[in-house]
Amino acid sequence: MSKARAVPEPVTKLVEAFSRLPGVGPKSASRLTYFLLRAPDEVSLKLADALRDLKTQTRYCSSCYNITVEDPCPICADPRRDHHLIAVVEEPLDVLAIERTGSYEGLYHVLHGAISPVNGIGPDDLRIRELVRRIEKGEALEIIVATNPGLEGDATAMYIQRELNNKGVKITRLARGLPVGGDIEYVDAVTLSRALQGRSEL
Amino acid sequence: MSKARAVPEPVTKLVEAFSRLPGVGPKSASRLTYFLLRAPDEVSLKLADALRDLKTQTRYCSSCYNITVEDPCPICADPRRDHHLIAVVEEPLDVLAIERTGSYEGLYHVLHGAISPVNGIGPDDLRIRELVRRIEKGEALEIIVATNPGLEGDATAMYIQRELNNKGVKITRLARGLPVGGDIEYVDAVTLSRALQGRSEL
Numbered sequence: 001m002s003k004a005r006a007v008p009e010p011v012t013k014l015v016e017a018f019s020r021l022p023g024v025g026p027k028s029a030s031r032l033t034y035f036l037l038r039a040p041d042e043v044s045l046k047l048a049d050a051l052r053d054l055k056t057q058t059r060y061c062s063s064c065y066n067i068t069v070e071d072p073c074p075i076c077a078d079p080r081r082d083h084h085l086i087a088v089v090e091e092p093l094d095v096l097a098i099e100r101t102g103s104y105e106g107l108y109h110v111l112h113g114a115i116s117p118v119n120g121i122g123p124d125d126l127r128i129r130e131l132v133r134r135i136e137k138g139e140a141l142e143i144i145v146a147t148n149p150g151l152e153g154d155a156t157a158m159y160i161q162r163e164l165n166n167k168g169v170k171i172t173r174l175a176r177g178l179p180v181g182g183d184i185e186y187v188d189a190v191t192l193s194r195a196l197q198g199r200s201e202l
Numbered sequence: 203m204s205k206a207r208a209v210p211e212p213v214t215k216l217v218e219a220f221s222r223l224p225g226v227g228p229k230s231a232s233r234l235t236y237f238l239l240r241a242p243d244e245v246s247l248k249l250a251d252a253l254r255d256l257k258t259q260t261r262y263c264s265s266c267y268n269i270t271v272e273d274p275c276p277i278c279a280d281p282r283r284d285h286h287l288i289a290v291v292e293e294p295l296d297v298l299a300i301e302r303t304g305s306y307e308g309l310y311h312v313l314h315g316a317i318s319p320v321n322g323i324g325p326d327d328l329r330i331r332e333l334v335r336r337i338e339k340g341e342a343l344e345i346i347v348a349t350n351p352g353l354e355g356d357a358t359a360m361y362i363q364r365e366l367n368n369k370g371v372k373i374t375r376l377a378r379g380l381p382v383g384g385d386i387e388y389v390d391a392v393t394l395s396r397a398l399q400g401r402s403e404l
Contacts, residue, residue, distance in 0.1 A: 007298060008271040013255065017253075047250075073210075
């Protein structure tokens with residue numbers, strides 16, 4: 001009569017694996033699992049393949065640290081883009097958000113997080129040292145610090161400003177058209193586009 | 203500057219695969235994908251393995267059509283359970299919900315859906331013929347129709363009642379303690395337990 005007897009192991013294993021994803025509770029994990037049990041095999045197998053390929057076929061661009069298949073990534077390798085301009089963002093999804101505006105022609109630098117003492121994330125856990133080295137190579141003229149408008153994003157921006165202070169680059173920040181406490185990837189393209197245009201010097 | 207250039211193919215493929223799951227929109231699919239990009243490889247690979255195993259290691263019990271690794275399933279194979287009593291449910295998750303009450307000792311029969319003309323699901327799409335054949339074998343004395351309390355569940359119950367009318371089995375239904383329009387798998391164990399005890403003859 002125990003619960004375990006009614007649920008075969010492959011089912012509980014998939015429920016557990018789904019439960020480890022953010023925003024997926026045990027109920028949704030069961031739902032997804034039982035959906036897949038009834039769906040054509042192809043749905044599960046495509047998802048399984050995509051999960052493997054994500055890990056085996058992608059890497060970080062050695063220049064901007066965005067996710068990429070080829071190194072350098074297509075953005076860094078594109079001669080038509082402005083290589084003197086670098087937008088520093090927290091996450092790869094922020095790159096997407098800025099690309100969607102269609103009003104940015106420069107390159108990126110993905111930090112993979114923000115400074116957060118509460119979560120034990122310091123500057124050394126981010127790609128800040130790599131950013132400094134990239135600036136020291138001398139090609140960049142302007143750095144747009146496009147971290148999220150909030151405590152952690154602001155702390156990260158201030159840290160970056162201090163680190164790049166004497167490197168001879170102009171440091172700007174996205175205009176405060178962004179709602180404070182918000183998240184860059186959810187901002188609509190028009191607002192984000194305005195924030196790019198109205199960027200202010202740090 | 204197009205969106206495609208900023209997102210490598212393995213990423214878009216996984217976003218698409220996640221988007222095919224129920225309740226997962228494009229935004230959540232991106233979120234999950236970028237979470238996995240940063241999470242240890244093991245999280246993705248365990249999920250990928252679990253997805254494969256779900257399809258390769260499970261099947262339907264040839265007696266009750268619940269999901270199982272071995273055929274017959276552990277419930278059908280258990281001599282301590284009451285083989286004269288069969289609860290007919292729509293989904294494997296409903297078996298779990300009834301098992302959780304701890305107040306049911308009989309067997310199950312999983313229909314894998316309910317009659318729904320709107321969705322083009324007729325009696326032949328469910329395991330009703332298999333249920334009739336199972337009853338004709340003669341071991342069952344009582345059938346508890348435990349379909350969801352709603353239009354489709356009621357239609358299914360009525361159809362089953364007609365099909366089993368002259369087969370010499372008692373046909374009962376879960377007591378209407380269940381909230382109409384609800385879903386069996388979300389009912390709390392006490393309510394479901396009462397509904398089992400107060401079941402009425404069809």
